[in-house]
Amino acid sequence: MKLRLPAFTSLLVLLLGCMLAEAGCSRAPSRPATVPVRGRITYRGEPVRHATVSFLAAGAPRxxxxxxxxxxxxxxxTYVPDDGAVPGSHVVTVKSNAVVPSSQSQSGTAAVASPEAIERAMQQAAIAVSKPAGKDARLPPKYGDRKTSDLRVDVADGENSLEIELSD
Known part of the structure; x- marks a missing residue:
């Protein structure tokens, strides 16, 4: 039986569409895998409210x-809301925020946002954590700077649930 040209063309278009969809859904090769990281931070036995927490691994792109x-x-x-961090050893900083962030839900997870909004927020966070903590900080200033923070966390493959107690 002879294959009709329109049926062959339809099959070819369908196959090409599937290949493009698969390629578009895969993670960018330059983006390292992340694992979920959640936790709780306390200082003097009390929850640390509305603070910016950052994890940075050596060699991590962000x-x-x-x-x-x-x-x-x-x-x-790291890249999309609640995707976690790159596995490995991280320096952790914690900085007090003067205002409650509007992009957070009640559970502390990021609100759904466009990729552009996430990228802008990540850039702003990188700038914020690179600056020293202000005089009005509620936490010891050492935790606000990567160079002075003594917090180190090993992020393992799989789910990571952390309890971090800050001290003077």
Whole structure:
């Protein structure tokens, strides 16, 4: 039986469409894999509320950042909301925020946003964590700077649930 040209063309278009969809859905090769990281931060036994938390691994292309909620809980974002951090050893910074971030939901996870909005927020967070903590900080200033923070966390493959207690 002879294959008709329109049927062959339809099959070819369908196959090509599937290949393009598969290629478009895959992770960019330059983007390292991330694993979920959630946790809770306390200072003097109390939750650290509305603080910016950043994790930076040596050689990582960007920070993983989160904001604590009323209970001190956070969830990290590297590329998309709540995707976590790159596995490995991280220097952790924690900085007090003067205002409650509007992009956070009540659970401390990032609100749904466009990729452009996420990229802008990540750039702003990178700038914020690179500056020293202000005089009005509620936390010891050492935690606000990667050079002075003594917080180190190993992010393992799989789910990571952390309890971090800050001290003077």
């Amino acid at each position: 920070l993983a950042v989160g904001t604590t909620d009323e209970q001190g809980r956070f969830s990290l974002t």
